[in-house]
Amino acid sequence: MPLFSSPENAGPEERRVVGVINVEMSVKYALRDADVDWLARFCAPLGKLVPSDRSESRTKPSQRLMRTQPESAARSEIAQSLAYQEVRLLYATNRADDGSPLASSSQATGSQPPGSKEVRFGRHRTDRLSFGICRVTIPRAHRIGKVELPSPLKLQFRSNPEKHFTLAGVDPLQREEFDNQLTLGLGVESASALIYIHGYNVDFREAAFRCAQIHYDVAPDIVPLLCSWPSQGETTGYMRDEAEAEYAALHLGDFIGRMSNQVRPNDFHFLADGLGCRVLLTALVTLSLQKTLNLGQIIFVRPDVDAAVFREQAPQLSRIGRRVTLYVSNRDKALEVASTFHGSPRAGSSPQIIPGIDTIDVSTEDTGFINSGYVQPLLTDIHSVLQGMPPDRRMGLRRTATSDGAYWTSGGVADRPSPEPLQ
Secondary structure (H helix, E strand, C coil), X not given: CEEEECCCCCXXXXXXXXXXXXXXXXXXXXXXXXXXXXXXXXXXXXXXXXXXXHHHCCCCHHHHCCCCCCCCHHHHHHHHHCCEEEEEEEEEEEEEEEEEEECCCCCCCCCCCCCCCCEEEEEEEEEEXXXXXXXXXXXXXXXXXXXXXXXXXXXXXXXXXXXXXXXEEEEEECHHHHHHHHHHHCCCCCCCEEEEECCCCCCXXXXXXXHHHHHHHCCCCXXXXXXXXXXXXXXXXXXXXXXXXXHHHHHHHHHHXXXXXXXXXXXXXXXXXXXXXXXXXXXXXXXXCCCCCCEEEEEEECCCCEHHHHHHHHHHHXXXXXXXXXXXXXXXXXXXXXXXXXXXXXXXCCCECCCCEEEEECHHHCCCCCCCCCCHHHHHHHHXXXXXXCHHHCCXXXXXXXXXXXXXXXXXXXXXXXXXXXX
């Protein structure tokens, strides 16, 4: 298990790994090969943890997704020699191809990946879903929990794939081709897919980066699938984003229903963030009234959902999901603004005692910034959730009892007290 060290008064993003403890455990809880590979990247500052032939010989689910265009031997050789690697994500989106593409972040002079394309999906909606594969490059010097982007403070004005996340290309697919790619990715008996739904103020490129980062850091053995809805990608676009999230829930429900008819539904895990939690909650609750489902892990990260609505609807999900996990934070600035705007608390702002729901308070790990992303301890716990591990078996969680039940707290004591759990 990794040991953390940080200077006094340091934030969670400043923690660093200083060592590893060898812990004996029963065969039931022994690490799988995928866990060892993930731990190797987690502890990268310490040097190699496993022999390279073990981690590099197996094909990851995202690598099983075929390229939609032929790849030359020269390009393959170049890709292996450069200091970045490519992650391929399946995507489904109701964003419109508006003909005025956003500039790809990989438009760097001389250093962009071969075959780069521009992003075409903007902020407008369409009445049908589009499908395909997007290719994201991740620098090999990537640090877990980070999405490395150019920084003007470092005089970086263009993206370099050896230092930053870049979008190498977006390759559209017909629905039948998409279904074949999904089946290919799930071709191994133990394979599963993680469906990621982003939140407010996120454009398509940012959503692809975050999905790729979560896949790379947390679930390299799971097929990544991005569901992107037409967020405006602007801090001033909240009201429009709410309307688009409500409309996107209709498409997501139909999409999940069709997928569950083609492959085993318990192969699908769901991870939603912020306003994206409203999309996922509405879609799953509506779909559960129409058909019987048996899904995998359902994870809500700081949901921008009315707390009373979430308490009313979320218990239905415990009957269709293997486990439902709710991460909350009283330091999330976006949720503070949303609570003031709506005049009612958000489900992701405070611990809630809900039957069948594992509530994890990550306030001590939250940076407090809007779109602050996923810090390392949060990613570590999500990794354990996806492995099916209950809270009492997960590292770094402390049980907090109340008169109405219990929830879990991540990390140490918060620098300000958490509000009373909502009932």
